[in-house]
Amino acid sequence: MRAVIFDEFGALPEVRDVPDPAPPPGGAVIRVEATGLCRSDWHGWQGHDSDIRPPHVPGHEFAGVVTAVGADVRGWRPGDRVTAPFVCACGRCPACLAGDQQVCERQTQPGFTHWGSFAEYVALHDADVNLVRLPDDLGYPAAAALGCRFATAFRAVVQQGRVAAGEWVAVHGCGGVGLSAVMIAVACGARVVAVDIASGALDLARSLGATVCLDGGALTGPGAVAAAVRDVTGGGAHLSLDALGSHATCAASIESLRRRGRHIQVGLLPAVQGRPALPMDVVIAYELELRGSHGMAAHAYPELLRLVTAGVLRPADLVTRTIGLDDVPDALASMDRPTTGGMCLIRPR
Structure with a gap:
């Protein structure tokens, strides 16, 4: 073959x-x-x-x-x-x-x-x-x-994330798994904030029903992406997914959450790239839930x-x-x- x-x-x-x-x-x-x-x-x-x-x-x-x-x-x-x-x-x-x-x-x-x-x-x-x-x-x-990608996103949003109609869902990274998560969350009645640095990816997210699309490349400075998500959602997302897998998107996803919010890590974070520094002070103070999702x-x-x-x-x-x-x-x-x-x-x- x-x-x-x-x-x-x-x-x-x-x-x-x-x-x-x-x-x-x-x-x-x-x-x-x-x-x-x-x-x-x-x-x-x-x-x-x-x-x-x-x-x-x-x-x-x-x-x-x-x-x-x-x-x-x-x-x-x-x-x-x-x-x-x-x-x-x-x-x-x-x-x-x-x-x-x-x-x-x-x-x-x-x-x-x-x-x-x-x-x-x-x-x-x-x-x-x-x-x-x-x-x-x-x-x-x-x-x-x-x-x-689609099945992984489905389980991440529906089963691990326990999405509910009317909730705000932030999706960090709009590649295949991220756009799948956008489509699935919208179908579940959630309001979606899509974050990416590529305009084409954000256009696709918008066509799939994302309520807000944020250009992460235009949001500069420490914590700027998370602050923008908290602003447009009136206090933070109920559910946030790192669908890319980078130290920056992982931290931004966690910091995007409102009190008692839920972060789902979908994108790979290989050990060879080093362990990400997580904002555990926010996790404790807001009683956040952090979960992985693996297929x-x-x-x-x-x-x-x-x-x-x-x-x-x-x-x-x-x-x-x-x-x-x-x-x-x-x-x-x-x-x-x-x-x-x-x-x-x-x-x-």
Whole structure:
């Protein structure tokens, strides 16, 4: 098969022919019809993830068709249309048995613990635990976003964030996961403040229903972004998300909150970049709640899929660019720079 592969961290990937994957005993092989290019892939390529061992094929959010299954698989067969969470759970550890597969103690992740979906085919483990059946009328471009960014945002806003109608929600960073959070929060009846430094990203957030859009690049000085959010919300957001993952956006998200507000950390903060200095004095004084959010378990997808098939949520609207495998190396290398927002989708064939 053709795949995007890098031989060392930070070296520009190449598109090469590599061996087709075989299904693990309890796993499956998926023909990739669409896969997303995500900032997490950039972090992995840079060497910020300790699980990756080059040579390596990135890619972790995808949709496609089952082509082969392992001997122990019971619920799936070739021809099934599927996606999967980027956290593939074992189904047997204490976290999985409690229903918390997104924090599985023995998790695998395509594109990190093993070769991923920037290829014509991808293998994954424990298919009966991790595969998600796609509705017949859901296209692959929309479904690809459900493996990571859209599902991650859904759980962050709805389950971890416990958003309520009428609340103010601040979203710091309007890339794929941030715009997904904007769409989801608006659909839940919340008022959204979208923050980014790219005008194109803010235009998209506005089109998705954000009540206020703030240009973070124009707000200079310590605490300026947080002060602006508190001002436009009349005292601070009830719920705030760092959807980018930087020391600045993490701190700004926390400081944007009103008393007893809730901060959800979605964007990655790799240890290699150092530990962020958090305003714990504000956390204590305001009795703030700080939570992480790490994907979404496969068993939790039905609620999301019902909203997507009903047209309440429209992940396909967030796809602003579609490229082929040959375009991926340069696109991956550019992900440390501001973008116009939305999702970049890869069609491997």
